[in-house]
Amino acid sequence: MAKLKNLELNGKSVQGKTAICIGANAGLGFAKCEWLVENNIGRLVMGCRSLDKAEKAKSEIEKKNTGDTEIIIIKIDLSSLESIKSFGDQWSDQDPSCRKCDLLFCNAGLIVPNADMSTTEDNFEMTYQCNALGHLALIEHLLPALSESDDPRIIVTSSNGAKLTDIPNAPSENPRTPLRDVRKYKNYALNSFALYSDSKKLITILCRELQTSLDNHPNVKYRKIFVANYHPGFVKTTISNKEEYKALKVFSVPVNMLVNTFAISAPEGAKTALFLATCSLQGKPRGAFWNEKTQPQSVGKQAEDTKLRRAYWDRCVKDAGVNPESFPLPPL
Numbered sequence: 021m022a023k024l025k026n027l028e029l030n031g032k033s034v035q036g037k038t039a040i041c042i043g044a045n046a047g048l049g050f051a052k053c054e055w056l057v058e059n060n061i062g063r064l065v066m067g068c069r070s071l072d073k074a075e076k077a078k079s080e081i082e083k084k085n086t087g088d089t090e091i092i093i094i095k096i097d098l099s100s101l102e103s104i105k106s107f108g109d110q111w112s113d114q115d116p117s118c119r120k121c122d123l124l125f126c127n128a129g130l131i132v133p134n135a136d137m138s139t140t141e142d143n144f145e146m147t148y149q150c151n152a153l154g155h156l157a158l159i160e161h162l163l164p165a166l167s168e169s170d171d172p173r174i175i176v177t178s179s180n181g182a183k184l185t186d187i188p189n190a191p192s193e194n195p196r197t198p199l200r201d202v203r204k205y206k207n208y209a210l211n212s213f214a215l216y217s218d219s220k221k222l223i224t225i226l227c228r229e230l231q232t233s234l235d236n237h238p239n240v241k242y243r244k245i246f247v248a249n250y251h252p253g254f255v256k257t258t259i260s261n262k263e264e265y266k267a268l269k270v271f272s273v274p275v276n277m278l279v280n281t282f283a284i285s286a287p288e289g290a291k292t293a294l295f296l297a298t299c300s301l302q303g304k305p306r307g308a309f310w311n312e313k314t315q316p317q318s319v320g321k322q323a324e325d326t327k328l329r330r331a332y333w334d335r336c337v338k339d340a341g342v343n344p345e346s347f348p349l350p351p352l
């Protein structure tokens with residue numbers, strides 16, 4: 021039976037704030053947005069790749085709005101660095117009074133069982149770009165907005181999958197991905213879950229380096245930014261159920277059976293992120309991975325290896341086209 025989380029959330033702390041949630045139209049992202057609106061957040065920005073899905077989700081979320089929240093949609097597709105830049109440009113082109121961001125939920129993520137859909141517009145492996153690289157690129161665009169907040173937080177959705185895998189001990193020289201690449205049989209991606217787990221280990225590593233960079237940043241306003249990544253639990257969402265992937269029944273039937281039997285609901289799964297977004301940060305580790313019960317945890321030896329972390333960080337900064345000066349790091 022699914023276990024429910026017994027977490028106290030401080031709803032008052034979001035009143036009047038601005039949150040951006042990427043992957044807001046479904047699953048955990050949708051549940052976070054609903055909670056934020058129910059708790060009278062000032063401004064909610066739903067970052068979604070499909071405007072149709074986003075509009076439908078927004079009209080559902082509006083039902084919870086007492087009038088205190090302005091809800092807007094901005095299109096973003098993490099599989100395109102151009103789309104990420106366009107999101108960043110739209111953000112900076114707003115009236116200066118709207119440019120502050122208090123909470124950034126880097127929530128979007130995917131598993132791609134269809135090998136024909138494993139390459140992005142930028143010629144990277146899809147899981148690598150959408151679950152790791154794209155978030156890093158977006159964060160660079162939003163740093164000035166976050167630095168305007170008194171209590172800025174970046175909450176990234178990782179996964180316990182990060183604990184189940186070892187990534188290569190040095191980034192691969194494959195230009196598509198520093199991780200393992202897709203293994204195909206016809207149009208099936210045989211190792212889609214392994215690629216997913218690798219991407220989650222990578223984002224956990226990137227969060228550690230990101231926090232180190234921000235904590236030592238020459239711009240003191242950036243040193244306020246708190247970074248956390250977390251596992252939400254095993255949650256019933258749409259992640260394993262995307263029509264467009266035309267997943268094999270041998271993949272989708274058992275996964276859906278497991279989900280229907282053991283998974284918790286999306287509002288339950290979202291609580292870990294909402295806790296990290298609203299709790300007091302006193303005494304809390306920065307840049308850490310948190311389990312679904314909000315305990316900080318290690319995801320294994322590789323994540324503790326400073327050289328390995330730095331090598332992956334450098335590769336991702338290069339692939340994302342991020343200016344290394346945006347994220348200076350102390351020498352090893």
Ligand SMILES: NC(=O)c1ccc[n+]([C@@H]2O[C@H](COP(=O)([O-])OP(=O)(O)OC[C@H]3O[C@@H](n4cnc5c(N)ncnc54)[C@H](OP(=O)(O)O)[C@@H]3O)[C@@H](O)[C@H]2O)c1
Binds near residue numbers: 046099128129254255
């Ligand atoms: N469900 C679980 O048990 C579980 C466990 C551990 C971690 N997670 C993580 O939780 C996060 C949320 O997933 P979920 O379970 O809520 O799945 P979901 O229902 O599929 O929601 C994922 C959201 O991300 C969006 N998205 C996917 N690819 C994107 C892209 N290229 N650009 C922009 N948005 C994109 C999806 O948009 P579309 O609706 O258009 O696809 C959707 O809005 C993911 O990072 C996932 O890895 C989930």
